[in-house]
Amino acid sequence: MTRALAFLLPLVLALAAVSLSIGPADVSLPESLPALIFGGDGPLPMVMREIRLPRVLLALMIGGTLGLAGAAMQGYLRNPLAEPGLLGVSASAALGAVLAIQSGLSVAFALALPLSALAGAVIAVLILIMLAGPRAETLTLILAGVALSAVAGALTQLVLNLSPNPFAASEIVFWMMGSLADRSMLHVWLALPFMAVGVLLLAGVGRGLDALTLGEDAAASMGIDLGLLRLRVVLGTACVVGAGTAVAGAIGFVGLVVPHLLRGAVGGRPGPLLWVSAAGGAAMLLAADIAVRVVAPDRDLKLGVLTALVGAPFFLRLVWRSRGERA
Amino acid sequence: MSFLSLQKLSVTLRGREVFSDITLEIGAHEVVGLIGPNGAGKTSLMRAALGLIPSRGESSLAGLTPQQRAKAVAWMPQAREIAWPVKVEDLVALGRLPHGDHAQGPVEAAIAKMGLEGLRKRRSTNLSGGEQARALLARALAQETPLLMADEPTAGLDPAHQIATMEVFGALAAEGHGVLLSLHDIGLAARHCTRLVLLAEGRLLADGPPEEVLSDELLARGFGITAYHAQTPDGPVFQPMHRAR
Numbered sequence: 001m002t003r004a005l006a007f008l009l010p011l012v013l014a015l016a017a018v019s020l021s022i023g024p025a026d027v028s029l030p031e032s033l034p035a036l037i038f039g040g041d042g043p044l045p046m047v048m049r050e051i052r053l054p055r056v057l058l059a060l061m062i063g064g065t066l067g068l069a070g071a072a073m074q075g076y077l078r079n080p081l082a083e084p085g086l087l088g089v090s091a092s093a094a095l096g097a098v099l100a101i102q103s104g105l106s107v108a109f110a111l112a113l114p115l116s117a118l119a120g121a122v123i124a125v126l127i128l129i130m131l132a133g134p135r136a137e138t139l140t141l142i143l144a145g146v147a148l149s150a151v152a153g154a155l156t157q158l159v160l161n162l163s164p165n166p167f168a169a170s171e172i173v174f175w176m177m178g179s180l181a182d183r184s185m186l187h188v189w190l191a192l193p194f195m196a197v198g199v200l201l202l203a204g205v206g207r208g209l210d211a212l213t214l215g216e217d218a219a220a221s222m223g224i225d226l227g228l229l230r231l232r233v234v235l236g237t238a239c240v241v242g243a244g245t246a247v248a249g250a251i252g253f254v255g256l257v258v259p260h261l262l263r264g265a266v267g268g269r270p271g272p273l274l275w276v277s278a279a280g281g282a283a284m285l286l287a288a289d290i291a292v293r294v295v296a297p298d299r300d301l302k303l304g305v306l307t308a309l310v311g312a313p314f315f316l317r318l319v320w321r322s323r324g325e326r327a
Numbered sequence: 328m329s330f331l332s333l334q335k336l337s338v339t340l341r342g343r344e345v346f347s348d349i350t351l352e353i354g355a356h357e358v359v360g361l362i363g364p365n366g367a368g369k370t371s372l373m374r375a376a377l378g379l380i381p382s383r384g385e386s387s388l389a390g391l392t393p394q395q396r397a398k399a400v401a402w403m404p405q406a407r408e409i410a411w412p413v414k415v416e417d418l419v420a421l422g423r424l425p426h427g428d429h430a431q432g433p434v435e436a437a438i439a440k441m442g443l444e445g446l447r448k449r450r451s452t453n454l455s456g457g458e459q460a461r462a463l464l465a466r467a468l469a470q471e472t473p474l475l476m477a478d479e480p481t482a483g484l485d486p487a488h489q490i491a492t493m494e495v496f497g498a499l500a501a502e503g504h505g506v507l508l509s510l511h512d513i514g515l516a517a518r519h520c521t522r523l524v525l526l527a528e529g530r531l532l533a534d535g536p537p538e539e540v541l542s543d544e545l546l547a548r549g550f551g552i553t554a555y556h557a558q559t560p561d562g563p564v565f566q567p568m569h570r571a572r
Contacts, residue, residue, distance in 0.1 A: 078410035211424055214466070215408035220379055222470075223397035223425045268411040268450070 002272060004265035008279035012060070015286035019056045022293050023047070054185045059285045061188070062180075062248055065195050065240035067281020068274055070255025072202050075209035075270030076233040077138060080263070080318065083256035087141075088148025089124045089238045093245035095152040095159075096120025098172050102159050113175075114190050114246040121242025124148055125235065132234075141234070178249035178304025180289050191243040198239030201232045206271030213270065251304045253311025254281050260318060329354050329387070330399070330474035330505040331376060336384035338368070338375045345371045346529040348384070353474065353507055358493075358500045360520035361509040362540075364550050367526045369509040370405065370478050377402055377476065388474075397425030401467040403477040407459055412450040415443055415462050422469025437468035440495065457488045464495060474505045481515060493519035513554070517541055517565040525549045538563055547571040 020036065021029045027044060036048040069084040076082075084090065100106045100116035131144035156176075163169040208229040211219035220226055244251065259277040266272040285303075288310065292301040329352050337347040346368035353359050361369050375382035378389030378396065388396055401422070409418065420434050438447055441461045446454065451462050460480070467475055475496070481489040489512070496506045497519060510516040516523055516537065523540040525533040527549040533540040541563075546554055555566045 207424060210421060213408075213410045213413060213418070214421060214463070215404060215406060215410070217374070217379060217404040217406075218402060218408070220393070221377055221397065221400070221402035222421075223393040225393060263411070267417055268413040269417055270411060 002266060002276060004262060004276045005279055008276065008283055012279055012282045012286065015283055015290065016056050016060065019059065019286050019290050020048070020052050022290060023052055024297075050184060051182075054183050054188050055180050055289065056286070057188050058180050058183055058191070058248060059289045060282045061191060061195055062244040062251065063254060063285025064278045064282035065198060065244060066251065066254040066285070067258040068199065068202055068278035069237040069240050070281070071259040071270065071273045071277035072205055072209070072233050073237055073255070074259050075212065075273065076205070076230065077142070078212060080260050080322075081256070083253075084237050084241045085149070085250075085252065085255070087124075087128060087145040087234065087237060087241070088152060089121050089128070089241045090245045090250055091149040091152035091156070092124030093117040093121040093242045094176055094250055095156050096123075097175060097246065097249070098156050098159050101172050101175060102163060102168055104168075111186065111190065114187060117246035118190075118194070118242055120152070121238060121246065124152070125238040125242070128234065128238070141230070174302065175249050176304075177302035178251040178307070179292075179300075179302050180248055181300065183247060187247040191247045194239045194243035198236045198243070201236030201239065202274065205229060205232050205236070206274050209270035209274070249302075249304060251285070251307055253307050253315070254284055257311045257314045258284055261314070331507065332385075332387040333376055334385040336372070336375055336382055336386055338371050338380065338382045340371065340380070344529060346526065346531075349526075349531050351524060351531070351534065353505045355473070355503045355505055356500050357522055358496050358506045358508070358520045360516035360523045360537075361507060361526060362511075362513060362516055362523055362549075363526035363532075368529055369526055372526060373402075373476050373478055373507065373509065394425065397470070397472075399472055400474040400476055401470040401472045403463060403467050403475075403480060405478040405482065407456070407463055409451050409459060409463075412452040414447065415449055415451050415454070415465075416447040418451045418462050419443070419447075419465045419469050422466045422471075425470060433469045433471050437465040440468060440498075441465040457484055460484060460488065460492070464492065468495075468499075472504075474507070475499060476507045478509050479511065480508055481510065481512060489515055513541065513546075513550075513567060514565045517556075517563045518561075541565055 017029060021032055032048050035044040036053060039045045066084060073082040073084055073086060074080055096119050097113050097117035100113040105112040105116065128144055128148060132141045160169055160172055208219065208224045211222045211224045216226055258280040259273055262276050262280045263273055266276050288306045289303055292303055292306050295301060331353040333349055333351040336349045338345045349372060363369055371380065374380045376386045376388055377400065378386065388400055391399060416438065419437050423430055423434065438444060441464055443462060443465055446458060451459060454462065481492050484492060493515060496508065500506055520537060522535065523537050524531065525540050525545060532549050533545050541556065543553065546552055551571050552567045553569045553571050555568050557564045
């Protein structure tokens with residue numbers, strides 16, 4: 001285990017514990033933890049198990065997989081500005097969710113929203129693979145992702161534009177900001193299989209990404225199957241991003257900023273960065289989800305707004321530094 | 328013993344025949360220089376031999392599984408790409424990737440052979456071009472393959488680094504490895520290769536010792552040049568002089 005993981009994993013556990021202890025029901029950790037683990041009668045076990053636990057689990061899962069997918073995308077594209085959203089899958093999942101809200105399906109049936117978002121993500125992956133093909137070049141893949149994002153974004157705007165009902169429109173806008181509030185264990189179970197498949201796909205790419213440090217030709221000559229590597233990165237990222245967006249909305253900048261921040265801690269090697277970045281992503285999202293509840297407990301500050309607020313300055317710093325390197 | 332055997336290898340890219348019917352053997356103790364004008368197909372020949380691009384005919388390497396091939400040949404593409412700021416020692420250790428071990432012995436030997444001890448903790452992206460070329464060559468050495476193939480390994484290097492690089496290839500051959508290089512510097516090729524292969528117009532024009540392949544007639548046909556050549560106590564000297572009329 002690297003030193004970075006030895007530092008990050010306890011941090012993730014500590015943040016998870018803090019997150020579990022925060023909420024409108026004012027209970028201390030020594031009271032709430034036994035209620036969570038052993039259950040029992042009364043409102044406290046229910047609060048812990050049905051309200052706070054899913055929130056913590058989703059932050060762990062979504063933050064962790066965004067960090068993992070971000071590191072995989074950056075390693076595969078050999079570009080520190082790459083991020084999971086680049087494939088257009090998150091924008092398409094958002095479109096699916098928006099359609100569910102607009103059509104009223106999400107009111108009739110609670111799981112319609114995440115299911116519709118998942119459908120959007122799956123359709124996006126199919127289009128992506130058709131557009132980019134099995135032997136696609138990196139540039140084709142990026143362009144296909146950009147095109148998909150643009151189409152999904154435009155259609156989302158169109159739905160908002162034509163929305164006859166201001167309540168639906170504001171619900172759409174708020175949903176798109178991303179949040180972990182009021183999620184249940186159902187959301188966890190819904191996202192879990194897709195995320196498990198995505199993590200399994202991404203778990204095997206470290207060796208290939210390490211080899212890609214030397215370029216595609218050198219990696220291929222070292223026995224790396226580049227087609228298989230691309231498929232794993234694209235499908236794995238699509239699975240976790242699609243599932244994450246479906247249950248929590250658009251949460252940006254985690255997959256961009258976290259791998260970049262932690263790259264130095266693993267000596268720049270893209271393989272070891274995968275897991276360090278996953279732990280870092282979980283920590284960042286847990287911290288952000290704690291912050292939205294602590295900073296403005298009565299204003300329902302959205303998680304995606306906070307990650308963007310914290311992430312965008314990092315992005316600027318990145319641009320600033322790369323500008324210095326070129327000069 | 329043959330480390331690479333090509334039988335009637337042909338490559339067609341986007342409907343254009345790059346080269347055809349190349350037959351070539353490379354064995355132990357050889358430093359084979361692949362020479363020819365720009366666009367002659369030197370890079371394509373090496374990539375096809377490695378099985379990285381589709382070809383017709385036979386290559387003993389292209390028939391192997393990717394894992395077997397990675398233990399049979401180390402390949403250094405011309406573009407000296409280093410995508411991330413990894414430490415020099417981690418870059419060299421990438422050579423062990425095909426073996427799936429973390430053997431320190433070959434990595435240390437490669438670092439010592441390329442004189443990288445003082446640079447091992449440095450970020451490889453912060454090195455000079457010459458230092459990066461040395462680190463990348465060390466990576467290929469750490470792969471410990473019978474055959475080493477390199478595309479323009481001396482391009483962009485100063486004369487001292489060019490000579491040092493060629494001496495590493497010579498030392499490898501002396502140890503019993505085989506080496507195949509594409510080179511643009513005919514003088515360097517004449518001095519340091521045990522054998523030259525001249526590729527032009529998509530065909531193998533000549534294959535033999537440097538003094539045979541660098542004859543006036545073949546230079547005029549292959550490169551369209553005339554050259555000054557002389558024998559010195561240190562070996563042959565070649566200096567391209569004029570374009571042939």
